Every structure is written in C-alpha cells, then in structure tokens.
Amino acid sequence: MTLVRRLPRRAQETLQRIYRFIETNLGDPSLTPQMIADRHNMSLRSLYALFADQPLTIAAHIRRSRLERAHTDLASRELSGQPVRAIAARWGFSSATRFSRAFREADGG
Structure with a gap:
C-alpha cells in the first residue's frame, strides 16, 4: 500500500480515497491529475498540496502504477500472445510510443 505520511485525519481519508480511485481507473487514458481533482470536487492546487509530502x-504515482501493471502483464504467460500496444492501451497509455518512452524513462534510459 502507498505510504501516507502524518496528515490530519480528513486529509488521510481523502488521500486514501484518491489512491483507490487511481488504482480502479488506471486503464482510463483520461486519468490525469485534473480529472482526479474534478471527480473529488477539489482544485488541482489542493490535490497537489495533498500529495506534497508523498513519496x-x-x-x-499514476505513471509508476501503470508501468507496474503493464510489466506484470508483459511477464505473464497467459498474455504472452498479446501485442505490446494492447497491453499498453489496457493500462491507459495512449500509444505504444508513449508506453515505450515511459518505460525507458522509468528504467533510467
């Protein structure tokens, strides 16, 4: 589970709700900080402030979670016949090119 630093109780609950929302909606390519703020009736600035002390x-977080899920799928025997672009799309990457770039950047290359 994601580390939640010491925040007021209400902020902790909001942060946990947002982390769950992200995990539930990872496959949606429109999942952005703005969309999350809108869905949680808060300003983008408030959302960023909520995440200010997070790792x-x-x-x-969205990018890392998507890459982790895609990595798991790419390593799966059951999904070995799936094209990379299909797996990338499954986890919200709008193109294979974007997926490849994100994967390289996360890998330090």
Whole structure:
C-alpha cells in the first residue's frame, strides 16, 4: 500500500480515497491529475498540496502504477500472445510510443 505520511485525519481519508480511485481507473487514458481533482470536487492546487509530502507526485504515482501493471502483464504467460500496444492501451497509455518512452524513462534510459 502507498505510504501516507502524518496528515490530519480528513486529509488521510481523502488521500486514501484518491489512491483507490487511481488504482480502479488506471486503464482510463483520461486519468490525469485534473480529472482526479474534478471527480473529488477539489482544485488541482489542493490535490497537489495533498500529495506534497508523498513519496511521488500524483502524476508520477499514476505513471509508476501503470508501468507496474503493464510489466506484470508483459511477464505473464497467459498474455504472452498479446501485442505490446494492447497491453499498453489496457493500462491507459495512449500509444505504444508513449508506453515505450515511459518505460525507458522509468528504467533510467
């Protein structure tokens, strides 16, 4: 589970709700910080402030979670016949090119 630093109880609950929302909606290519803020009736600035003390920014958390899920699928025997672009799309990457770029950047290359 994602680390939640000491925040007021209400902020902790909101943060946990947002983390669950992200995990539930990872496959949606329109999942962005703005969409999350809109769905949680808060300003984008408030959302960023909520994530200020977290290990990752909200965008980095989304990207890392998507890459982790895609990596799991790519390593899966059951999905070995799936094209990379299909797996990338399944986890919200709008193109194979974007997926490849994100994967390279995360891998340090």
